Amino acid sequence: MKTLIIYATKYGTTEKCALKLEERIVESKAINVNEIDINDFLKADRIILGSSVYAGQIRKELKKFVTKNENRLLKKKLSIFLCGMQKGIEQEKAINLNFSEEMKQHANVINYVGGAYQLEKCNFLERLAVKVIAKATESKEEIDYDKLYELV
Ligand SMILES: Cc1cc2nc3c(=O)[nH]c(=O)nc-3n(C[C@H](O)[C@H](O)[C@H](O)COP(=O)(O)O)c2cc1C
Incomplete structure (x- = not known):
């Protein structure tokens, strides 16, 4: 395994994207950051970080994870x-807001890849926020696969 895809997700969209990358990148493995094996991280040549934004x-x-391992991340393809x-x-x-200047300079790609509103999974306050701020009243998925696959 040469590429480790480390992701964090609340309702599964980021995991779905991470698994799509895993399918397309040879010798890669996608893992939730909560379940990471530190040896896999240390051994990997390339790291892909993925997270949803709230x-x-x-x-x-x-x-x-990024704060704790920034120096290590800066020594790998990112x-x-x-x-x-x-x-x-x-x-x-x-x-x-979320990444230091060094991380932004170091990463070869930083892409926003869209996402999904899964209102049936959201709690009351989240649904209200989505309705008021984003004016979305129905679940919808808008993953930009072209942007995602730029990471392959
Ligand atoms: C309460 C709430 C707040 C959100 N805030 C943002 C935001 O600030 N920026 C953004 O791009 N998307 C925002 N989103 C959209 C989520 O990032 C999107 O639904 C994403 O696909 C969730 O991925 P996950 O299922 O992997 O957690 C928000 C969604 C909810 C429900």
């Missing part, structure tokens, strides 16, 4: 994808 923030378990439904400048803001 209220502008990546998932805290991935943020914690790509990053974010799942989220925001467009344009909000995507840039989320990238800037």
Whole structure:
């Protein structure tokens, strides 16, 4: 296994994207950051980080992993994808807010790849936020596979 795809997800969209990458990248393995085997991480030549974005923030378990391992990550080939439904400048803001200058410089690709609203899985407050802020009243999936597969 040469490429380790480390992801954090709440309702499964980021996991779905990570598994699509795993299918397409030879000698790769996708793993939830909560279940990571540190030896797999140390041995991998290339790391792909993936997280969903909520209220502008990546998932805290991935943020914690990145903070703890930033020096190691900076010594490996690195790509990053974010799942989220925001467009344009909000995507840039989320990238800037969540990753250091060094990480941004070092990663060969940092792509926002779209995501999904799965309202049936959301709690009341999340549904309300989606309705009020994003004006979405139905579940929908908008994964940008072209952007995702740029990481292959
Ligand atoms: C309460 C809530 C807040 C969200 N906030 C953002 C956001 O700030 N930026 C964004 O791009 N997407 C946002 N989204 C969309 C999610 O990132 C999107 O649904 C994503 O696909 C979730 O992936 P996951 O199932 O892997 O957690 C939000 C969704 C919910 C339900």
